[in-house]
Each structure stands twice: as C-alpha cells, then as structure tokens.
Amino acid sequence: YFNMVEDMKKIRVFCRIRPMSEAETSCGSIPVVDCLDDYSVTVETSRGLKEFQFDRVFNPTSSQEDVFQDISLIQSAIDGYNVCIFAYGQTGSGKTFTMVGDKDLKNPGIMPRTFRTIFHITQENSSKFDFKVSMCMLELYNERLLDLFVSPVDALGKRIEIKKDRKGLVIAHGAETKDAASAEELLALFEQGCCNRHIAATMNMESSRSHLIVGITMESRNHTNGCVSYGKLSLVDLAGSERVAKTGAKDEQLKEANSINKSLSALGDVIFALSTEQVYVPYRNNKLTQxxxxxxxxxxxxxxxxNISPASCNTEETLTYATRVKAITNTAQKNSESKEIAHLKEIILKLKSGQPVDDDV
Structure with a gap:
C-alpha cells in the first residue's frame, strides 16, 4: 500500500529556502521570498508579487531533521524500486548542505541520514530477508565521469562507460563498487569519496564544481520463497548553475561553469518531458541524464x-528556478488530494496500528 501511494506521484518537488547570508545582508540585500504555508512561496519582483506552488516548502528555520522526516522513499528502494533524490539550484543556494550537511557532518544532510535509515530498516526486517548493500560514488566533472573511490590522478586514467547490467540497472562500468555491512561503513566510504571531489572558490568559499552521484544498490532475498529483488537509490548533489557575467569566471572555472550549465539544462529537459508525459525523453543528451x-x-x-536564496540580489535566479519547476509541480498536484490516495493512506495507518483491513480494499 505504501508503494501504491508513492506511485501516485512519480515526481515530487520540494522547495527549501536558506537563511540570508552575512554577505547578502552586508551588501544591502533584503529578503524577498516568503512562505505562505507548507506548500506555497511568494517572491517580490519588480513586476509585482509572484506565487509558486510546491509539494512541500521548508522555510529558513527548518532543520535538517525536519527536511529528512518528509522523505519517505527509502523504503521503496529497499522494496526493489529505483529512487532518485537530488538537489537543484543556483550556486550558493544550499544544495550541498541539504544533501550532505556541514563540512564536519555535525549537522548531517540527506545522504548521511539515508545511510542510517537503510540499515535501520534492513535490521528491522532481517528475520524475513537477507540484504546486501553496495555503493558506487562518482562525480561528473567537465563532461567526464570520475570514480571517487580512487585518487584523482588514478580517476583520470580510468575509462567509465554507462551501461545496463543483466538486471536492467544502469551502472558505471569501470568504476569501483564497494559493499557495506553497516551505516558506519557506508559513511566511511562516503567521506573517502568526498575528499576527492572538485571544489573551487566562486560565489561560495567552497563551491562544488562537479555533480556528485552516490548510487546505492540494495539486494534482498526473501527467506520464505527465495525471491530476490533489486532496488537502486541515487542520491545526487548537483553543482550550482551560475551566470558567468555575474561570477567573472575565467579559464578553467569558465569551462567548469559551461559544463555544469549544459548538464543542468539537459536534466531540466528530461524532468520536463517526464512531467508533461512526452513520448520522447532526451536522456542521451548528457552523461548526467544517461x-x-x-x-x-x-x-x-x-x-x-x-534550493533558493531569499535575497533580493538573487531574485532573478530564484524566479528562474521556480518557473522551471512550475509545470512539474502543477502536473504533480493533480493527484495530491485524490480520494484514492486518501483511502490508501487510511489503510496504511490502520495497518501500522494493527487494525484489520477489509480483503476487498
């Protein structure tokens, strides 16, 4: 029943507004973004107030725990579905903080919290299933997929190709995949990979210059009937798009910015095609979407x-991102309050509390 509910809306869009930064305040910027409720955001512009709807909105005071509590898709991946969670937004909008957390992981984001949740769920179900968890960790940097489980020098010498395995899962052929038996092992692998990621000083002191892709594959074998299922959880911290004229990027950073913007544009085209149910989805236009x-x-x-900035100096970028996802959220909203979803949620609550459910439901 849980996965039936999740199937009702294949693409969800959450909005997270970060707090104003000291740099924005000191240069005279003021907040122009406001939350009307848990689902609506307004942006003050030179052309008046603009309103946008999302499947969930997190305001600047929302904690990492608040954000993670609203993510219910990890169970689906363990059940054998493919799941993708990613952060999208301009440079400096808080994507890495949302997905990874702070530098010392004292305030962890979605990825470290997901590692703990995976093993919490598998341990709860260990009497019914055997589980195997493995992870690969890549970055897409200047049109190249690089393996983060090896040194940057060795990564440049490896050729990684995107292929499908016998189970139909997309894999990075040539990249290392490592097994993990605990959340601590997953976190240790993750920290190892993060040390090899490309960063540079742009609009941030430490801005991600590549897309970080963490692929977790979960294999489960049913003790009763021997049935084996495979689920894949993709956690993606995208590099931020930026206007070259605004950042003054030159040489290598200019090349990085152009590569980042190209791949983000390709991802936007894919998401839009899916949300509007187009026949052709342009996955092959970029390695990220492949x-x-x-x-x-x-x-x-x-x-x-x-992820958006509330500052007036970033109004143009905030409007751009909100407008890009408007079609997605509007399409998704059609099913959000349907009677069928409400009915399924009622069944799930009954099952959790131990109440009987009619067989003909």
Whole structure:
C-alpha cells in the first residue's frame, strides 16, 4: 500500500529556502521570498508579487531533521524500486548542505541520514530477508565521469562507460563498487569519496564544481520463497548553475561553469518531458541524464529539492528556478488530494496500528 501511494506521484518537488547570508545582508540585500504555508512561496519582483506552488516548502528555520522526516522513499528502494533524490539550484543556494550537511557532518544532510535509515530498516526486517548493500560514488566533472573511490590522478586514467547490467540497472562500468555491512561503513566510504571531489572558490568559499552521484544498490532475498529483488537509490548533489557575467569566471572555472550549465539544462529537459508525459525523453543528451535514466521515469520515484536564496540580489535566479519547476509541480498536484490516495493512506495507518483491513480494499 505504501508503494501504491508513492506511485501516485512519480515526481515530487520540494522547495527549501536558506537563511540570508552575512554577505547578502552586508551588501544591502533584503529578503524577498516568503512562505505562505507548507506548500506555497511568494517572491517580490519588480513586476509585482509572484506565487509558486510546491509539494512541500521548508522555510529558513527548518532543520535538517525536519527536511529528512518528509522523505519517505527509502523504503521503496529497499522494496526493489529505483529512487532518485537530488538537489537543484543556483550556486550558493544550499544544495550541498541539504544533501550532505556541514563540512564536519555535525549537522548531517540527506545522504548521511539515508545511510542510517537503510540499515535501520534492513535490521528491522532481517528475520524475513537477507540484504546486501553496495555503493558506487562518482562525480561528473567537465563532461567526464570520475570514480571517487580512487585518487584523482588514478580517476583520470580510468575509462567509465554507462551501461545496463543483466538486471536492467544502469551502472558505471569501470568504476569501483564497494559493499557495506553497516551505516558506519557506508559513511566511511562516503567521506573517502568526498575528499576527492572538485571544489573551487566562486560565489561560495567552497563551491562544488562537479555533480556528485552516490548510487546505492540494495539486494534482498526473501527467506520464505527465495525471491530476490533489486532496488537502486541515487542520491545526487548537483553543482550550482551560475551566470558567468555575474561570477567573472575565467579559464578553467569558465569551462567548469559551461559544463555544469549544459548538464543542468539537459536534466531540466528530461524532468520536463517526464512531467508533461512526452513520448520522447532526451536522456542521451548528457552523461548526467544517461546515468540517472533508470532513476528518472518509468517505475522510478523521484524527489527533487529546489534550493533558493531569499535575497533580493538573487531574485532573478530564484524566479528562474521556480518557473522551471512550475509545470512539474502543477502536473504533480493533480493527484495530491485524490480520494484514492486518501483511502490508501487510511489503510496504511490502520495497518501500522494493527487494525484489520477489509480483503476487498
């Protein structure tokens, strides 16, 4: 029943508004973004007030725990579905904080919290299933997929190709995949990979210059009937798009910015095609969307975080991102209050509390 509810809305869009930064305040910027409720955001512009709807809105005071509590897709991945959670937004909008957390992981984001949740769920179900958890960790940097489980020098010498395995899962052929038996092991692998990621000083002191892709594959074997299922959880911290004229990027950073913007544009085209149910979905236009293909569309379940700045100096970028996802949220909203979803949620609550459910439900 849980997965039936999740199937009702294959693409969800959450919006997270970060607090004003000291730099924004000191240069005279003022907040122009406001939350009307848990689902609506307004932006003050030179052309008046603009309102946008999302599947969930997190205001600047929302904690990392608040954000993670509203993510219910990890169970689906363990049940054998493909799931994708990613953060989208301009440079400096808080994507890495949402997905990864702070530098010392004292305030962890979605990825570290997901590692703990995976093993919490598998341990709860260990009497019924055997589980195997494995992870690969990649970055897409200047049009190249690089393996973060090896040194940057060794990564440049490896050729990674995007292929499908015998189970139909998209894999990075040539990249290392490592097994993990605990949340601590997953976190240790993750920290190892993060040390090899490209960063640079742009609009941030430490801005991600590549897309970080964490692919977790979960295999479960049913003790009773021997049935084996495979689920894939893709956690993606996207690099931020930025206007070259605004940042003054030159040489290598200019090349990085152009590569980032190109891949984000390709991802936007794919998400729009899926949300508007177009026949052709342009996955092959970029390596980012090729690798994410089995986690976007089909039976996959997707959660997209739009991270935005509340500052007046970033109004143009905030409007751009809110407008890009408007079609997605409007399409998704059609099913949000349907009687069928409400009925299924009622069944789930009954099952959790131990109440009987009619067989003909």
């Amino acid at each position: 690798f994410m293909q089995d986690s976007l569309g089909g039976n996959a379940k997707t959660l997209m975080f739009v």
